[in-house]
Amino acid sequence: MSWLYLAFEPTEQQTYLDLLLSSGLQADDIQRTPDHNTKVTFGSPRKIAETLKEMPNLAWAHSSWAGVEPLLQQPRDNFELTNTRDVFGPLIAEFVFGYLLLFEKNILAKYENQQLGKWDDQLPGTLRGKTIGIAGVGSIGSHVAMVAKSFGMITRGLTRNSTDCRFIDRFYTSANPVGFGTGLDYLVGVLPNTTYTRDLINGAMLAALNTGAIVINVGRGATLDERALEIELRNDHLRGAVLDVLKTEPLPTQDPLWQVPNLFITSHTSAPSFPAQVIHPFLKNLHLFKQGQPLLYKVSFKQQY
Amino acid sequence: MSWLYLAFEPTEQQTYLDLLLSSGLQADDIQRTPDHNTKVTFGSPRKIAETLKEMPNLAWAHSSWAGVEPLLQQPRDNFELTNTRDVFGPLIAEFVFGYLLLFEKNILAKYENQQLGKWDDQLPGTLRGKTIGIAGVGSIGSHVAMVAKSFGMITRGLTRNSTDCRFIDRFYTSANPVGFGTGLDYLVGVLPNTTYTRDLINGAMLAALNTGAIVINVGRGATLDERALEIELRNDHLRGAVLDVLKTEPLPTQDPLWQVPNLFITSHTSAPSFPAQVIHPFLKNLHLFKQGQPLLYKVSFKQQY
Numbered sequence: 001m002s003w004l005y006l007a008f009e010p011t012e013q014q015t016y017l018d019l020l021l022s023s024g025l026q027a028d029d030i031q032r033t034p035d036h037n038t039k040v041t042f043g044s045p046r047k048i049a050e051t052l053k054e055m056p057n058l059a060w061a062h063s064s065w066a067g068v069e070p071l072l073q074q075p076r077d078n079f080e081l082t083n084t085r086d087v088f089g090p091l092i093a094e095f096v097f098g099y100l101l102l103f104e105k106n107i108l109a110k111y112e113n114q115q116l117g118k119w120d121d122q123l124p125g126t127l128r129g130k131t132i133g134i135a136g137v138g139s140i141g142s143h144v145a146m147v148a149k150s151f152g153m154i155t156r157g158l159t160r161n162s163t164d165c166r167f168i169d170r171f172y173t174s175a176n177p178v179g180f181g182t183g184l185d186y187l188v189g190v191l192p193n194t195t196y197t198r199d200l201i202n203g204a205m206l207a208a209l210n211t212g213a214i215v216i217n218v219g220r221g222a223t224l225d226e227r228a229l230e231i232e233l234r235n236d237h238l239r240g241a242v243l244d245v246l247k248t249e250p251l252p253t254q255d256p257l258w259q260v261p262n263l264f265i266t267s268h269t270s271a272p273s274f275p276a277q278v279i280h281p282f283l284k285n286l287h288l289f290k291q292g293q294p295l296l297y298k299v300s301f302k303q304q305y
Numbered sequence: 306m307s308w309l310y311l312a313f314e315p316t317e318q319q320t321y322l323d324l325l326l327s328s329g330l331q332a333d334d335i336q337r338t339p340d341h342n343t344k345v346t347f348g349s350p351r352k353i354a355e356t357l358k359e360m361p362n363l364a365w366a367h368s369s370w371a372g373v374e375p376l377l378q379q380p381r382d383n384f385e386l387t388n389t390r391d392v393f394g395p396l397i398a399e400f401v402f403g404y405l406l407l408f409e410k411n412i413l414a415k416y417e418n419q420q421l422g423k424w425d426d427q428l429p430g431t432l433r434g435k436t437i438g439i440a441g442v443g444s445i446g447s448h449v450a451m452v453a454k455s456f457g458m459i460t461r462g463l464t465r466n467s468t469d470c471r472f473i474d475r476f477y478t479s480a481n482p483v484g485f486g487t488g489l490d491y492l493v494g495v496l497p498n499t500t501y502t503r504d505l506i507n508g509a510m511l512a513a514l515n516t517g518a519i520v521i522n523v524g525r526g527a528t529l530d531e532r533a534l535e536i537e538l539r540n541d542h543l544r545g546a547v548l549d550v551l552k553t554e555p556l557p558t559q560d561p562l563w564q565v566p567n568l569f570i571t572s573h574t575s576a577p578s579f580p581a582q583v584i585h586p587f588l589k590n591l592h593l594f595k596q597g598q599p600l601l602y603k604v605s606f607k608q609q610y
Contacts, residue, residue: 090433090457098406105403111413114570117563119555123577128395150455152395250424258422265419272428 005034007043007051008064015275016042016064023283040289042282045070045083052076060289062282064273066140067220068299069193077301084281085297088271089143092218095270096144096188097151099242100127103214128152131210133180135201136190136219137162137171138305140271144188156180160196160303174200181208186216193220194304203228207237215241218270222247230260238262244270310339312348312356313369320580321347321369328588345594347587350375350388357381365594367587369578371445372525373604374498382606389586390602393576394448397523400575401449401493402456404547405432408519433457438485440506441495441524442467442476443610445576449493461485465501465608479505486513491521498525499609508533517544523575526551535565543567549575 004025008016021027031038038055041048045063049070052058063071063083071081102108104125113120132148134141137157145155145167157168158180172180177200181187187209191197201224206215215238217224226247232238240262249268251257258265285295299305309330313321326332336343343360346353350368354375357363368376368388376386407413409430418425437453439446442462450460450472462473463485477485482505486492492514496502506529511520520543522529531552537543545567554573556562563570590600604610 091431094406094432094456095410095429097402098410098412101399101403102407102412105400107403107407107412108416110571110574111569114563117556117558117560119558119572121555121572121574124400124574126396126579127399147452147455150452151399250426251422253422253424255422258419264416266415267424267426269415269426269429274431 001037002029002031003037003039004029005031005038005041005043005051005055007034007041007047009044009047012044012064012275016279019275019279020283023279040286049074060285060295062285062297063299064278064282066271067192069220071299072194072301072304080295081299081301082281082285082295082297083299084273084278085139086281087273087277089140091271092140092190093144093147095218095244095266096216097127097147099216099264100186100214103240130154130185131156131183132186132188133158133184134168134188134190135180135223136192136197137165137168138190138192140218141165141188141190142167144190156184158200177202177205178208181205184209184213186214189215189217189219189223191219191223192305193222196304197223199223199225201225201229203231206232209238211237212239213237214239216244217242218244221245221249226257230257230263233260233262240264242266244268306342307334307336308342308344309334310336310343310346310348310356310360312339312346312352314349314352317349317369317580321584324580324584328584345591354379365590365600367590367602368604369583369587371576372497374525376604377499377606377609385600386604386606387586387590387600387602388604389578389583390444391586392578392582394445396576397445397495398449398452400523400549400571401521402432402452404521404569405491405519408545435459435490436461436488437491437493438463438489439473439493439495440485440528441497441502442470442473443495443497445523446470446493446495447472449495461489463505482507482510483513486510489514489518491519494520494522494524494528496524496528497610498527501609502528504528504530506530506534508536511537512542514543516542518542519544520546521549522547523549526554531562535562535568538565538567545569547571549573 006016034051034054036057039059042062045065045068048061058079060080066083066088068083106124110120131154133156134144135158137159142165148155149167155169158172163171189201206228242264244266281297288295339356339359341362344364347367350370350373353366363384365385371388371393373388411429415425436459438461439449440463442464447470453460454472460473461475463477468476494506511533547569549571586602593600
């Protein structure tokens with residue numbers, strides 16, 4: 001009897017089906033439609049949320065994304081919820097350091113001077129010895145901190161509970177956002193969207209950053225006050241910012257945010273889900289599920305992450 | 306009696322003098338002009354080479370640069386020669402990964418689409434799992450390999466003697482440049498300029514790289530065949546290249562190399578000498594020198610590095 005429903009977007013469904021069948025799942029395990037026999041579902045949080053009412057006996061849902069807002073915004077919580085981790089940390093770290101180095105190495109200015117045939121020997125800056133603040137110290141934030149250490153940086157973490165990351169030099173709580181921001185050269189937001197994190201990266205935190213600081217948000221758009229960021233960019237307190245996530249996605253073509261100076265908008269691409277990577281946390285948990293053991297990567301409906 | 310001559314470029318002389326005086330050296334130690342009392346000199350390799358004939362009793366010369374070609378191209382070798390290490394590795398690593406991520410994260414394309422107000426959700430590539438070849442495994446190459454490991458990459462090293470770097474997965478010698486190049490996604494040149502390294506990064510090595518590979522040279526311009534690189538860029542075998550060092554520096558405005566597609570020219574800025582960092586290896590060696598102990602960071606006139 002089939003018991004697993006794959007709840008992916010239509011464009012992804014076949015890719016995941018093929019990968020899972022070649023990873024040892026049987027065609028008989030997989031349902032064509034969700035029903036009262038569905039014990040497990042794996043898919044995008046939006047599709048799972050849409051399908052929940054058709055799976056009354058669901059025991060476990062595994063999200064192919066890190067963010068699971070659609071599943072937190074519906075009332076039902078009588079199933080185990082897990083999400084995709086250990087996959088996005090490396091991708092987010094690449095994104096963060098790609099943009100920090102874009103600024104520090106003056107890459108755009110050198111590229112423009114090259115068009116003029118100009119030998120531009122202006123010296124670049126360096127990450128080494130700078131202080132980076134990471135708002136959100138889960139598996140993604142920890143990975144960013146690890147790479148920051150390989151570049152010789154000083155690291156701070158803003159977190160409610162995760163104070164055991166060995167790559168973070170000093171921890172702060174959201175009770176002290178200004179203390180966290182004071183003295184930072186770089187601020188990286190990797191916060192989930194919860195009732196506790198709305199606009200946690202606010203005007204007071206941004207104003208506390210070092211002059212010339214760089215801000216990157218790869219968490220959720222809801223966690224950063226876009227208007228406050230624009231003010232700090234326009235008054236030259238900040239050197240630059242990168243928003244991969246926004247309060248409105250996709251950002252409309254006419255939105256003035258596109259034109260804010262020194263603001264890069266990267267259209268929610270910092271952590272693409274590569275199916276060949278995303279299936280691994282699911283398969284690891286499926287093994288545990290079949291053995292009746294506790295699952296990894298659990299999301300608390302109460303904590304919302 | 307004074308015994309130390311500072312042989313810096315005029316623009317740097319005062320900065321280094323001030324730093325050394327505030328680091329414990331006495332004004333009496335430092336000579337205004339080089340003479341038969343000069344036991345030690347510290348400065349740029351070009352200025353030291355120009356001054357050698359006035360320092361007949363020189364025991365030790367310390368170069369403020371990593372590359373020491375001017376001191377190898379003159380006949381005298383009856384003094385100890387040391388150079389600046391452990392300072393440039395972090396800077397070069399930042400440069401290398403800044404440009405690799407510029408390509409992988411499609412940063413320029415996203416920036417251009419932003420000007421059009423276009424939500425560009427094309428997915429980026431990743432460094433993770435890719436193979437990077439590092440030609441030259443000294444203190445700089447080792448540092449690049451260390452950061453590559455923090456990004457989850459597979460590493461190869463091309464070296465004559467330095468096969469003890471724990472961040473390199475596999476070593477190759479210059480007897481097998483094509484074997485080294487075969488299967489590389491990224492090639493980074495950090496070779497010194499010696500009689501053994503001229504055009505070591507040649508057409509055969511470049512042709513062996515994976516289709517779509519990226520080449521970065523931060524060693525010396527003499528070590529890479531620029532014409533062969535241009536061919537591999539123009540026939541789209543390579544995705545891109547970055548030359549921080551060139552056979553002719555500064556590159557003349559009219560040189561056609563400026564206009565080669567997907568070639569970035571960065572005007573020998575990848576590893577700026579920050580005097581506050583550069584004095585440390587010198588001071589460490591000076592302490593050893595005064596105690597009559599063996600010096601660190603020795604350059605062999607025979608091996609030329």
